[in-house]
Amino acid sequence: AGGTLATGALPVSSPPQRRQPAVPFAEFFRMPMPMPRLIEPDTTRNGVDVYSVAIRRTRTEIVPGLQTEVLTFDGGYPALFRATTGRPVLMNQHNHLGTPVSVHLHGGEVADVDDGGPMDSIDPGDSRAYHYPNHQPHAPLWIHDHTHQLEAEHIYRGLSAFYILQDEDERRLPLPAGRYDVPIMLRDVHLDDKGQLLYQMEDSHGRTTILANGKPWPYFEVAARKYRFRILNSSNLRIFRLRLADGSPMTQIGSDGGLLPQPCLVDELYLTPAERAEVVIDFSHYPVGTRLELENTRNFGKDDPARKVLRFHVTHTAQDPSSIPVTLRTLPPLPEVTGRRSFELSMDDVTKPGAQGYINGRVYDHQRVDTSIPWGSSEVWTISNKDPRFPHNFHLHLVTFRILERDGRPPSAAETGLKDTVGIDVGETVTVQATFDSYRGKYLYHCHFADHMAMGMMGQMEIT
Numbered sequence: 001a002g003g004t005l006a007t008g009a010l011p012v013s014s015p016p017q018r019r020q021p022a023v024p025f026a027e028f029f030r031m032p033m034p035m036p037r038l039i040e041p042d043t044t045r046n047g048v049d050v051y052s053v054a055i056r057r058t059r060t061e062i063v064p065g066l067q068t069e070v071l072t073f074d075g076g077y078p079a080l081f082r083a084t085t086g087r088p089v090l091m092n093q094h095n096h097l098g099t100p101v102s103v104h105l106h107g108g109e110v111a112d113v114d115d116g117g118p119m120d121s122i123d124p125g126d127s128r129a130y131h132y133p134n135h136q137p138h139a140p141l142w143i144h145d146h147t148h149q150l151e152a153e154h155i156y157r158g159l160s161a162f163y164i165l166q167d168e169d170e171r172r173l174p175l176p177a178g179r180y181d182v183p184i185m186l187r188d189v190h191l192d193d194k195g196q197l198l199y200q201m202e203d204s205h206g207r208t209t210i211l212a213n214g215k216p217w218p219y220f221e222v223a224a225r226k227y228r229f230r231i232l233n234s235s236n237l238r239i240f241r242l243r244l245a246d247g248s249p250m251t252q253i254g255s256d257g258g259l260l261p262q263p264c265l266v267d268e269l270y271l272t273p274a275e276r277a278e279v280v281i282d283f284s285h286y287p288v289g290t291r292l293e294l295e296n297t298r299n300f301g302k303d304d305p306a307r308k309v310l311r312f313h314v315t316h317t318a319q320d321p322s323s324i325p326v327t328l329r330t331l332p333p334l335p336e337v338t339g340r341r342s343f344e345l346s347m348d349d350v351t352k353p354g355a356q357g358y359i360n361g362r363v364y365d366h367q368r369v370d371t372s373i374p375w376g377s378s379e380v381w382t383i384s385n386k387d388p389r390f391p392h393n394f395h396l397h398l399v400t401f402r403i404l405e406r407d408g409r410p411p412s413a414a415e416t417g418l419k420d421t422v423g424i425d426v427g428e429t430v431t432v433q434a435t436f437d438s439y440r441g442k443y444l445y446h447c448h449f450a451d452h453m454a455m456g457m458m459g460q461m462e463i464t
């Protein structure tokens, strides 16, 4: 049940508190934003990149001068993997924690045995090899824990790694590359006055410290030229609405499933948990010396430290041979629809102990198949958020989908690409189309507000 997590050897979670959370550290733009720690393969065997990853507890400096205990893939807080389409990966994960873990490649097209299901976990002290064929197109994927009812706390404490899959179609484009192509993993945390991560379910008001690549409100030095940013919202509950403080538009070029068909100018990026956006920001419009904030306009008011995210410092000039093509990729036409289904998301009052989350009125049960899908079908799913209080989103394992409508209207340009997670605000209804022509087997769909996953807001589909 939701409120009673078996935290095992994890630090014991405090009971929910009503008092205002202490914000021991709200100093903005004091430290540089690092890159996530790149984890490289140990070896390559018959064209397969073989990794050996230790899932372990470590300490990292979030608040200057204090050591924060975190859970990591190979010590990276956060970590980064780089992979190439057509080049398979064998990922050996060794669980050095006192709790079970399950490793999921979010957005990955993998066999069900390699999908890191909630019940398919690695026991403490054990290891497991996950096969990632990487036969899908380029996409900014995400590795995170998925252990039943521990996923929310594990992700919160750091079991979260970017997995950037690239292909030739993408690499061929003249977009900013190399050091001008920068991954940014955003999330929020609740730190106590000793700098430790405090975890309690549904603590959206307490998690006011914004981390970018593991550091609070960092700055990032840029040249006065174009940059590509690959942004992942790895928060449990927080929705980011990101804009440049001077109101300049950004050029969005990608989303969950890689590049958009065409670039589009956007004033803001709206990212619910697990969603990704790729943007190009052109700093050549700014004189050297400019300081430009990336702000979060979805916040709790002017004293909310989470209204700030990071700040770009334009420190020098540089040549810029990059450009943004008018066409980024061609997506295949949507196949003929073979079936339609509806899903309703709802949740108990989270202030009540044992609150649960529901899809079509049912709490997740791993022994139940909620949705049987004939292989090869292309289905239209209508997903409604019937919750009067909480935004939700919807994530589908295994395949990407296309957004057809949001409350009866066509999606914005930013939502015309391949998606695996879609935000659904209070009262909204979103219609998507997914084609199940990949693997057969049992996979999940769920709300990706991780605390809601822990409350059972998940369903199981079987492709037969």
Ligand code: C2O
Pocket (backbone or CB within 6 Å): 104, 106, 144, 146, 274, 395, 397, 444, 446, 448
């Ligand atoms: Cu991010 Cu079920 O996954």
Ligand code: CU
Pocket (backbone or CB within 6 Å): 104, 105, 106, 107, 395, 396, 397, 398
């Ligand atoms: Cu997933």
Ligand code: CU
Pocket (backbone or CB within 6 Å): 391, 392, 393, 447, 448, 449, 452, 457
């Ligand atoms: Cu939810």
